[in-house]
Amino acid sequence: MEALKKIRVKHIEGFNIVERGWGISDRFPNNEIRINKHLHEYPELLEGILNHEVKHTRHQGFTKKDLVHDLATKNQYSQWQLMKFCLRHPLALLQAVPIYYTRKDGIVFDINAMITMAIVLGFVGIAIWIGLSL
Ligand SMILES: [Zn+2]
Secondary structure, eight states, X not given: OHHHHTOOOOXXXXXXXXXXXXXXXXXXXXXXXXXXXXXXXXXXXXXXHHHHHHTSOSOSSOOHHHHHHHHHTGGGSOHHHHHHHHHHOGGGGGGGOXXXXXXXXXXXXXXXXXXHHHHHHHHHHHXXXXXXXX
């Protein structure tokens, strides 16, 4: 298992994979997919997420096609795994922030993040609810 964790996918279908310490994953227009570095501890989840990301359109900004892709393909990876991931790595929840600033990218505006936020909060709500009723 330790050996598996050390395998780092760097490229997939023409995209560079860049690791960061927060969020889940985002596509950037410069053919970059940024993923939470902790996703390597969840190889199945990571694979599902990467498969999802490469299927987005190459348009910049918001497109209806991307929205449909996000809504229709939620089940490409285990939402249970994703929930566990978010609970163990709470910085993943920053994925839900629709507007943020980094020195590298300036202001990034992400409509899909609002949808992700709804989904993630839904699952966190369920987790809390399960936790309270145990
Ligand atoms: Zn997506």
